Amino acid sequence: xxxxxxxxxxxxxxxxxxxxxxxxxxxxxxxxxxxxxxxxxxxxxxxxxxxxxxxxxxxxxxxxxxxxxxxxxxxxxxxxxxxxxxxxxxxxxxxxxxxxxxxxxxxxxxxxxxxxxxxxxxxxxxxxxxxxxxxxxxxxxxxxxxxxxxxxxxxxxxxxxxxxxxxxxxxxxxxxxxxxxxxxxxxxxxxxxxxxxxxxxxxxxxxxxxxxxxxxxxxxxxxxxxxxxxxxxxxxxxxxxxxxxxxxxxxxxxxxxxxxxxxxxxxxx
Amino acid sequence: xxxxxxxxxxxxxxxxxxxxxxxxxxxxxxxxxxxxxxxxxxxxxxxxxxxxxxxxxxxxxxxxxxxxxxxxxxxxxxxxxxxxxxxxxxxxxxxxxxxxxxxxxxxxxxxxxxxxxxxxxxxxxxxxxxxxxxxxxxxxxxxxxxxxxxxxxxxxxxxxxxxxxxxxxxxxxxxxxxxxxxxxxxxxxxxxxxxxxxxxxxxxxxxxxxxxxxxxxxxxxxxxxxxxxxxxxxxxxxxxxxxxxxxxxxxxxxxxxxxxxx
Numbered sequence: 180x181x182x183x184x185x186x187x188x189x190x191x192x193x194x195x196x197x198x199x200x201x202x203x204x205x206x207x208x209x210x211x212x213x214x215x216x217x218x219x220x221x222x223x224x225x226x227x228x229x230x231x232x233x234x235x236x237x238x239x240x241x242x243x244x245x246x247x248x249x250x251x252x253x254x255x256x257x258x259x260x261x262x263x264x265x266x267x268x269x270x271x272x273x274x275x276x277x278x279x280x281x282x283x284x285x286x287x288x289x290x291x292x293x294x295x296x297x298x299x300x301x302x303x304x305x306x307x308x309x310x311x312x313x314x315x316x317x318x319x320x321x322x323x324x325x326x327x328x329x330x331x332x333x334x335x336x337x338x339x340x341x342x343x344x345x346x347x348x349x350x351x352x353x354x355x356x357x358x359x360x361x362x363x364x365x366x367x368x369x370x371x372x373x374x375x376x377x378x379x380x381x382x383x384x385x386x387x388x389x390x391x392x393x394x395x396x397x398x399x400x401x402x403x404x405x406x407x408x409x410x411x412x413x414x415x416x417x418x419x420x421x422x423x424x425x426x427x428x429x430x431x432x433x434x435x436x437x438x439x440x441x442x443x444x445x446x447x448x
Numbered sequence: 449x450x451x452x453x454x455x456x457x458x459x460x461x462x463x464x465x466x467x468x469x470x471x472x473x474x475x476x477x478x479x480x481x482x483x484x485x486x487x488x489x490x491x492x493x494x495x496x497x498x499x500x501x502x503x504x505x506x507x508x509x510x511x512x513x514x515x516x517x518x519x520x521x522x523x524x525x526x527x528x529x530x531x532x533x534x535x536x537x538x539x540x541x542x543x544x545x546x547x548x549x550x551x552x553x554x555x556x557x558x559x560x561x562x563x564x565x566x567x568x569x570x571x572x573x574x575x576x577x578x579x580x581x582x583x584x585x586x587x588x589x590x591x592x593x594x595x596x597x598x599x600x601x602x603x604x605x606x607x608x609x610x611x612x613x614x615x616x617x618x619x620x621x622x623x624x625x626x627x628x629x630x631x632x633x634x635x636x637x638x639x640x641x642x643x644x645x646x647x648x649x650x651x652x653x654x655x656x657x658x659x660x661x662x663x664x665x666x667x668x669x670x671x672x673x674x675x676x677x678x679x680x681x682x683x684x685x686x687x688x689x690x691x692x693x694x695x696x697x698x699x700x701x702x703x704x705x706x707x708x709x710x
Contacts, residue, residue, distance in 0.1 A: 342506060343536040347550040347601060348526030357553055361540045438540040438581050 217408035226412035229397075237409055240397060244416070251382050251393040252420065254310060258317025259378045266322050266374075267367060270329025274363070275355060287326065295319035295381055303389050313385035313393075320377035328370025332363030365439065368432045375428055379421040394420075449518065450479035451605060451637045452503060457512035459498055459663075472498050474662035476512070480605075480654075485631060485638045487652035489645065489691070495663030496641045497609055503639060504530045504607050517604045526550055529598030531608040535590035537582040537597075544569060544578040547596045568596035571630060588619040592626075599630070605637040612647070624650050628675065645691055649684055650677045657694050666694050 199219050205211075206218035217225075227233045232242025240247075272279045295316055302312035336359045344358045386395025398413035459473040472495040480486050488496040501507040502514050505524040514521040516528060524530075537546045545552060548565040569578055572592040582590050591611055598606050612620045628651060631638060642648050648655045649671065657666045669691070673683055 337536075339532060339534065339536045340538060342524070343530075343532065343538075343597075344549075344553070345506075345524040346504065346526070346528070346530045347553060347597065348524075349553045353553045357549075358538065361538070364540075436540075438583070 214405060214407060217411060221408045222411045222415070225406070225408040226415070229409065229412055237406070240401075240409065247392065247394050247397050248416065248420065251386065251395065251417075254313045254382045254385070254390075254393065255317055255375075255378045255424070257310075258314040258382070259321050259375060261314070262318045262321035262374060262378075263325055263371065266325035266370070267329050270326045270367075271333050271355065271360065271363070273326075274330040274333025275359060287323075291323050295377070296384055299385070299388055302385075308389055308391065310390065312389045313382055316381040316385045316389075317378045320381040321374035324373035324377060325367070325370040328366045328373070329363060332366025333359055335366070336362040365436055368428070368436065371428050372425060375424045376421065379417060379424070383417055451482045451484070451517055452478070452480040452639065453513075453515040454478040454499070454503070455513055455515075457499070457502065457509045457514060459495065459502070459507070460510045471662035473509075474664050476663070476665055478656060478665060478668070480637055480639060482637055483635055485640065485651060485653045487648035487655045488639060488641045488658060489648040489655050490643065490658030490663070491660050491695070492643060494658040494660035496643075496658055498663070500607050500609050500639060500641050503605070504528055526601045527604045529601050529603035529606045531591070531594045531598050531606065531611045533610045533613055535582065535587070535594040537590055537593055539582050542579045542581055543574065543585070543593055546582065546593055547600055549597055550601045564600060565596075568600045571599065571634075572596045573626065586619075588615050588623060591615065591623065595627070595630070599634065603636075605639065608638065608640045610641055610643070613642075620647075625676070627651065632675075645688055646679055649673070649687060649691075650679060655691070657691055659695075 202216075203218045203220060206213060206216050206221075213221075225237055226244075228235060228237045228242075229240050230242070230244040235241045237243075269283065273284055274280075298316060298319055299312070302315045306312040306315060340358050340362060341354055344354045349357065382393065383395035383398070386393040387399040390396060394413050394417050398410055398417075401407070401409035401413065454476055457473060457476040458471065461470045461472055462468075463470050476499060488499065490496045498507060502509055503516065503521060505521045505528065508522075519527075521528075538549065541549070544562060544565040547568050548556070548561040551561045551564065566578070569575060572595055574589060574592055574596070577585060577589065582593065585593070594611065612623050615623060624647065640648075640651055642651075652671055654668055654670050656668045658664065659666050669687065671687065673681070673687070678684060
């Protein structure tokens with residue numbers, strides 16, 4: 180068993196290692212000008228200086244990574260938190276009450292198909308060039324997936340559980356708090372996971388256009404200065420942070436939804 | 449005064465596809481005395497579950513009144529404990545929280561809820577499973593949790609809608625014995641819906657035999673059989689024959705199993 184498991188870990192590394200090695204070899208072969216596709220080793224070199232200030236090859240960005248990351252992360256967290264709070268409460272209201280659904284839902288369905296990115300001009304004239312337009316875009320991107328999943332989760336709550344709750348003497352408020360919301364949590368978490376992905380996407384977009392700091396800004400700025408190694412390092416940083424945020428949500432989910440362990444297909448592992 | 453009084457209750461459903469009214473229950477009159485164990489016995493579609501849901505307050509009669517302990521029923525409430533066909537437990541709560549769900553909704557202290565849950569968990573024989581989740585227990589065990597949850601509210605009446613219908617024969621017999629034991633110790637009024645003649649005769653102090661389309665009460669039979677009930681005894685079989693005659697005299701088509709859950 181242990182042998183098989185170790186083999187599996189190695190198996191997972193095979194494809195990434197092959198890609199990196201091939202890329203390194205291709206970059207060094209001189210088929211393309213080195214500046215157009217920097218080798219992984221060059222990217223790591225630039226990244227190391229950006230993060231730790233090793234030799235100053237990234238000039239003004241040397242040692243500045245943590246500040247760029249903090250700027251992006253704070254925008255993601257702020258926009259995502261506002262989106263979560265609003266989407267869960269509005270979604271619960273829409274899913275629970277037909278009257279609320281009739282009043283609010285059509286407006287939301289009209290706004291939803293508008294790509295969040297197309298709000299950039301308005302976001303800039305409303306909020307200026309700073310954190311606010313970025314947070315606004317992140318909010319727009321994360322809001323709808325969380326909203327739709329919350330509505331879905333609340334509407335799909337087993338009617339029999341609500342009956343059981345009414346039987347033990349629950350009024351509307353107790354039923355919502357103790358039955359409908361817990362029952363909707365798996366669906367809400369699915370929405371949060373989609374939402375955090377959109378949040379990173381829109382932070383980076385906003386930073387390319389409407390803000391002068393953060394990982395997206397570094398990425399775009401490096402492109403102007405032909406530092407494609409730094410572009411790739413920024414891309415990798417964004418990917419890593421997106422992955423870590425999703426991991427964080429999954430960790431919370433595993434704690435909150437631990438009761439699901441034995442009811443899902445993968446729970447048996 | 450009877451604990452449950454059902455007078456002139458009718459229920460008419462609208463069938464939108466046929467654009468016709470369906471009379472599910474037709475002028476039902478029934479009284480259940482305190483500490484009585486009444487089994488509502490009838491074929492599928494005779495409206496026995498509808499009648500139970502009206503006592504529970506999940507459904508409203510089209511005509512007539514349902515009165516429990518002097519109060520007209522208008523909504524579900526914790527004075528009437530319901531044990532459902534499926535256990536309907538909250539899958540995210542451990543067993544003890546499910547049993548004390550009534551107290552959780554009332555905002556009871558954790559220690560108090562835990563202590564009170566324990567009494568009823570012990571009563572239904574689930575000691576040691578307090579911290580399990582419903583998905584970790586068998587169907588029969590979950591059904592016991594459902595019974596404990598209803599008992600904890602100390603309700604005026606307990607309403608049971610074919611609670612053992614989904615269980616295997618052996619487990620069902622065990623559960624029936626347990627239920628009779630709990631009822632004898634706990635005292636209380638029970639209305640138990642079933643389509644099994646043997647089950648009705650094993651459990652009840654009275655059996656109300658219903659007929660289908662429209663749902664009516666054919667006869668309420670008091671059972672004067674010693675407990676534990678001997679399902680092969682002479683008296684048992686005579687009563688069973690009488691019930692079968694009642695049901696056979698109905699037009700064919702309605703299905704009713706003679707032994708539980710064929």
